[in-house]
Amino acid sequence: MTAPAVPLDAPRSGPLSGIVVADLSRVMAGPYAAMMLGDMGATVVKVEHPSGDETRGFAPPLRDDVATYYLSANRNKYGVALDFGVEEDRQTAVDIIDRSDIVIQNFKVGGLRRFGLDYETLSAERPGLIYASISGFGRGAGAHLPGYDLCAQAVSGLMSIQGDPDGEPYRAGFALFDVFAGMHTVMGVLGALRHRERTGQGQEIEVDLLSSGLASMANQTMAYIGAGVVPQRMGNEHPSLYPYAPFRTADRDLIVAVGNDRQFRTLCAVLDIPAVADDARFLTGPARNEHRETLRRILEPRLVTAGADHWFDQLSARGVPCSPINTIGQGVEYATRMGLDPIQYAGAEQEPTVRHPVTYSATPAGYELAPPTIGQHTDAVRAWITQTTTKKGTE
Known part of the structure; x- marks a missing residue:
């Protein structure tokens, strides 16, 4: 001792x-x-x-x-x-x-x-x-x-x-x-x-x-208590937000986490598809949720034209939440x-x-x-x- x-x-x-x-x-x-x-x-x-x-x-x-x-x-x-x-x-x-x-x-x-x-x-x-x-x-x-x-x-x-x-x-x-x-x-x-x-x-x-x-x-527990909805497995997707998931790029997946209409409009601008932000199917969060597969087919062809680090830099600079998917070690290094x-x-x-x-x-x-x-x-x-x-x- x-x-x-x-x-x-x-x-x-x-x-x-x-x-x-x-x-x-x-x-x-x-x-x-x-x-x-x-x-x-x-x-x-x-x-x-x-x-x-x-x-x-x-x-x-x-x-x-x-x-x-x-x-x-x-x-x-x-x-x-x-x-x-x-x-x-x-x-x-x-x-x-x-x-x-x-x-x-x-x-x-x-x-x-x-x-x-x-x-x-x-x-x-x-x-x-x-x-x-x-x-x-x-x-x-x-x-x-x-x-x-x-x-x-x-x-x-x-x-x-x-x-x-x-x-x-x-x-x-x-x-x-x-x-x-x-x-x-x-x-x-x-x-x-x-x-x-x-x-x-x-x-x-x-x-x-x-x-x-x-x-x-x-929010998942409240979905059941407040609305009688039993949440289900959705992989890496969010039940209430879209795009809010991993997306393919030229080299590895990138998390794109759009939380509001303004961020979605900025995402479309950075990807050089500004007209998509005015499409009635994607104007609001509920609309984007309803048409998420269609929207994915529009976004990913743009994202695969460059690597995750490129898009991370471009989108982050414009205030769009996103992130590469790191290991724990890379997470510690990033925090450093x-x-x-x-x-x-x-x-x-x-x-x-x-x-x-x-x-x-x-x-x-x-x-x-x-x-x-x-x-x-x-x-x-x-x-x-x-x-x-x-x-x-x-x-």
Whole structure:
């Protein structure tokens, strides 16, 4: 076990400096939420079983024998290894929570009750505690179901709208609902912090993958709720906008994403087919949707006269949204060229990591700590417990 390069009581630069988070979660949604809070300056203590977070074994790929999956959601945390079935370790967890403003956990619904680490038990003596519980399908009829992202993608309907119209359903290429649930957890925590600031009262917030996913599908979910329309697979096409899809060029596909009539008129001008913008079949968005195949047969012969990069330059210069289809590597390189600094380096180890997505003019996000090894800071956290007073019941 090693001492952290940044002591637990060190002031942080972010907007949540002074806030302490007990991260009892694992895999993606909870750890991602805790990492976002840590980026914003909160002191985050990651509590793992001695066997470690499962994502440590989600490999390949690896960086220095550590799964990059784990690295993606665990920077800016102090790592503690505790077995709640051992009383000394359980008490250490209680001591951490006593000094925390926020608990994040994604154990099976009710799974922490036998250790006295559930919200009802903890809040009885800690009225200011904010307790974020993440599950797959809530604490009602779905409480017994494992909260796996792929299962949530399937049952929510997301997979039914992914893929070619005549092909099989597809999952998203990453743990989409886990990440959305993590972001919604951060949103809920920030709202609860504001409520506590006004009233002194903490609360439990609940986030589940299914609700998070349904909310995040936004217009697609609303199509059913508001109009009784069940969205279907459309490949890379949009149900409400056209042209809003990949189009062939001389060398590779180019995304053209026209969002209004003005952009469509500009597209036609750049392609030297201005009369098309005045064709009654294409004058409005609904009209273009109705005649999308006809319009594709007009646009593509013009687009195949030059390469994707040529059209990207020409159309972008005129304000028409478009993009080549990049690899992840090319996406990172593009963000670098845009001055977005997508790669940041965490901790004294200078562990490469993905930049926090929010830019603060006064309280920038930090990257003080690399993702911890199992129990890396257990001794330091126990020393911090000895040296600090509790926050229990003081808010």
